[in-house]
Amino acid sequence: MGRIDDLANWYVEEWAPLDPIASTYVGIGGYDDKLTDMSLAGYAAQADLDRRTLAELSTMEPANERERVAKEAMRERLELALARYDAGETTSELNVIGSGLHAVRSVFDLMPLAGEKAASDIAARLGAVPRALGEYQQTLLEAARGGHVSAQKQIVEVAKQCDSWTDPNADDFYPALVRRVEQAGELPAGLRADLERGGEAANAATVEFGRFLREELAPLGGQNQAVGRDRYALASQYFLGARVDLDETYAWGFAELARLESEMRNVSDKIVPGGSIDDAVAALDADPARTIGTKEAFRDWMQELADRAIADLSGTHFDIPEQVRRIECCIAPTSDGAIYYTGPSEDFSRPGRMWWAVPQGITSFSTWREVTTVYHEGAPGHHLQVAQTAVRADLLNRWQRLLSWCSGHGEGWALYAENLMDELGYLQDPGDKLGMLDSQAFRASRVIVDIGMHLELEIPADNPFGFHPGERWTPELGWEFLRAHCRIPDENLRFELNRYLGWPGQAPSYKVGERFWLTAREEARARKGKDFNLKEFHRAALDLGSIGLDPLKDALARI
Template sequence: ERDALGADRYRLGVRDFLGTELDLEETYAWGWEELARIRAEIADEAARILPGEPLPAVLAALDADPAYRITGAESFRKWIQELADRAIADLDGVHFDIPEPLRRIDCRIPPVESGIYYLAPAEDLSRPGTVWWTVEDPSGDIVTWTVPSTMFHEGAPGHHLQLGVTTLNPVLNRFQRVSSELHPGHSEGWGLYAERLMDELGHYRDPAHRLGMLAGGQQLRAARVILDIGMHLELKIPAGTGFHEGERWTPELGFEFLRAHKGPDPDSVVAFEIDRYLGRPGQAIAYKLGEKIWLEAREAARRRDGAAFDLKEFHRRALDLGPMGLDLLRTEMARS
């Protein structure tokens, strides 16, 4: 039995997870273009850190550098708490008007393996918004050069502001306030937009932290666009990519491709990712396609408003809308 679902069933997944319709082959080609752009930026950033060294050597050097290691879970928790606090202080009143209940993110280490994720504040505010960050060895070293972009994605200006503002918004009904997970194109697109926004605002002052953003979330999410559409439609791998050119995608090629773009995860984690893509067609592309819509909406507002464009006002309107599919988001953000 084939793992690929084909174009018709894939379009149903896109409608479900993104709330839009796509030209799938055009989006597949865009994924390759986006990945090439990101990889060129990765090469440039790596050359700033260790000129003349190949990328694997640069990544290994950063992993081994004591300047980018923290020992112990509690020390790491305090460090990410400082990152979160500083981001809110820098953004509030300048690029966002952050409601008082959201001016604090609680950063915690879970007692058991549970990944990295954000939990919105309780509706009655009895519990603050929380970033949970699993540490594999609570007494060992944690590598930090990849961490800031993830904190911006999960915390502020990412999911903490997006989900927090939604939770507090009295204009939205209760279903809207708690349904963000039903719209991953909107929510994960915003998280990826937040990573890039902080780059535009100069918050990756250390080249290693900017490399972490590019080689982590940005590269992986672009690779997912290629993989998800490519595997389900069994598309050909184009010439000039340097990867099995002319062959059609299979889960085995997907594993090899993801292995090269995901970082030092165990093979079991990579295999799980491939199975997830095959079982949830359209979900994996939500991050990059959602980010694309947010960026296009901002650029359209900038063109429409000209010198009067106000980034803080754009963000206010964006977050006040609450969760929705990407077609509706595009329509609502186009209203003057």
Template sequence: MASVHEICDQFVDDFAAAHPVAATEIGIPGHEDQLTDYSPEGHAARASLAKRALAAVGAAEPVDASERAAKAVFTERVGLEVEIHDAGLDEASLNVIASPVQDLRQTFDLMPTDTPEHWATIAARLAKVPDALDGVRASLLVAADAGNAPALRQVTKVAAQAETWAGLSGEAGFFDSLVAGAGNVPDSLREELRHGAHLAQEAYAELAGFLRAELAPKARAKDAVGPDAYRLWSRYFIGAALDPQESYEWGWAEFTRLEAEMREVAGRLKPGATLAETAAALDEDPRYRVQGRKNFENWMQELSDNALKALRGKHFDIPDELMALECKIAPPGGGAGAYYTGPSEDFSRPGRMWWSLPPGRDEFSTWREVSTVYHEGVPGHHLQIATAVAERSLNRFQRLLAFTSGHGEGWALYAERLMQDLGYLSDDGNLFGMLSEQLFRAGRVIVDFGMHLELEIPKGTGFHEGERWTPELGLEFMLTRTITDPPLVRDEIDRYLGWPGQAPSYKLGERLWLQAREEARARGVDIKDFHTRALRLGGMGLDTLREQLAELYSADHYQSDRQSRRSASRRSASS
């Protein structure tokens, strides 16, 4: 019988073949000329693959602590993927940030473009976009007929995204812009690329028409998903079965605490001013302004590079492979904000921080964004995700496919506050910006639970007390009780309503990381050592993380850890 690690490793190869878009995302080569089958048959095939692997892992007996951990991670993560499929929610996937419509577009961001061979691969993949979007349409219709139609808000917003990428919004289409970058390629290949771009944009235009004319009449009017779907999505994104009421009440308490902390900093920056007035003053301060998109890209690259150099060796063990982190402006059409894409398995493609900027905007305030660079880069997502990719004591599933929002986003939010602890946010303007992000994430806990479960707004909050949450109240709350840019707030409300349970994962995950750090300190564990060992565990759900961190503190852990690393080294050498 195969070992737990061997089954997990094989699953990664099988999954990559069945999901080429995901293979590109995680950097597994060999599938770049293919696209994922998003039809009902494609979803069913991937679910069957997951069920077979789950059964095999369930029957395998772990031989050591590393395999016990691997079994727990795989069973929890893949088990939830199966639950989501069995509930019909994978076929119904349509939202403004992370559904097949965006994934198909974004996969081209991650493809190399250095040689004619690279461009030939892009041409082959472009030709498959129409069929892939046909599969998306088929699944959405099946989901709608089964009573799992997406909300009308998501249908109309994604239609607008598709129109942007198709070149129907007054700007060049995404795919035309992509192939315009082909340099020294043969004329025949250039024509193939242009034809493929035309087909892809035509397919996105047709998708937009389908969404507006055919799916919209079937879409549900109500945005809230209700307790059953929310409970499943919350477990998926957080990796724990939470008490919604306790989490909701904690979100309010955390929001109130952060408001008070922000007022204290605002008092130093602009005595007597409100939070909004302080933010406006910082926006006008030339010390925090960058003119031009390229200059903004250069600003975040410099800040990211400086953080890597300053933290390496002193606060974190950062391998050579992680020292490359590219900062880029994202193509237009997606929601506003920043995101991270991880390195390929062999690090030939580096980790990248992407920034989606509002259309037409050419001047930016940096005081809001310093902590976001730390969140997406180092010591946030890049350090966390790329450390797991480089960690050879883990199997390939743990290194490449085990990302969980509660674990990952919780760590990245923890990393923002950690930079204050380490002295990198001594400027009150940048500190105010970090706190504004913390406040915004606490607000997410409140409105995400509130809107999807239609909870009552408690007394003493000073906001529509006694009423039940609606999307309109969610938008009003985030616009009036936080100081986040209004265009981003509007995008965020759409995001929460289409991605239930994901938004609270930041603050709830950070909560666990902070608790774990205090437990480590109470046991006399060196914090640098705690960070290093915790990150080398790889991604997992929060319940699994609790168990693994508890083992970190056990008396026999270090010996077991060394044995696991020796076993991993032998396994890596033999392969």
């Protein structure tokens, strides 16, 4: 490997001690007993590393095409990270899904429970939670005093999550974690005492953080949840790794949703002849053959389908390395409604995992809705993409394999993978096909609502749904639109709306990213002509690692 790869590998070594939480996420060992410094100084140290790395990177010329891709990817990601830091976005970030609070809690999900070393790491980390959340409080307050603060409603919603995590009748997260560790094996009395003290301290710190949010930070937050065009443009570029015309993308969202709902009506007619989409959904939901009664049984169903997809795709449509053929399906220990994937550890001792945080009150599951979710989170979606990147040490430097992530690339690929499975013949059942189209329509609705609400755009007078023509988007209209076009439980949908309002620019990255992938595939087909091979296109594209969509487009054009 050349100088650029050496710099990238050095960056990982410097970065890991600055962010022990993220180091656990990507599977770098040695930091599992620590939490990240969430003070202003901690954020500044990360920004300083990025600046020094970019300065050095600018002096280097790539030795070959592979290093050229690495340089472009690293420059694009680090420049945008610094742009967000300099704009005050990083130190003020607080929302219902992607904040420092969530990082502290969710890192425990990825830690092994059995054995004295595992228990000792968890005890130490639990004991560090009060300090970390205290630092985060001060950082958020300082950012707010500088004019950077989340909207008041978003702050209150996060406080409600603190309530749920600490409620013995709800998630009861930290005490439940301690119980799981103690049940995993015999431990010395002193270590058990450390665990219990740590769990109590972490729980109390989370209660205190909820109080801080309500009583100190929320009064500083604004009433308007829209971030405006300038902030949104930066957020969109960060999540996509590309600059897009936001007005054109907004208009495209309406056209794409109308196209998908037309296709949904055609498929629905095969399920309930002459019936509507809602009639088909009702029939599928009422079908006992498509219903699973417990979350444990649902997890087992997901596992079986994920394993079968990997076995079927390996050697036929994809070359799947042996290490990547293992995935674990898990029920998350919280109940906020999120479905997500976490990648394997660097040495693959921890496999890639598919998680579902089942909301309180959800007791049955319709499989027709979730076949496509398994393909999205598993193979050929996130698991294939992320785990295959992690295993390609022969092609990718350590930064590319472990740290490089762009939502437009990753979520776009996973949504592309859902449609790909239909193209490959895996959605012959009309119910499963409707589930995939419903998933696609949900993501198209996100494009409209996210851009519309944050830019406070006018709803087109000629929109294909006759939805409040000429009015301007508000959260209330966003809720009405989502309920009209997204067929998921209100508990999940309410979380989704709060997520969009607090995490601008991320939600459209799925559908916009898929649009990039489909365009790139057709451009490659046009360049290659009769020599185009879909399996080879996928291999070459994934071998680039997770990069911004603009660098991806440029790199694919050179292949």
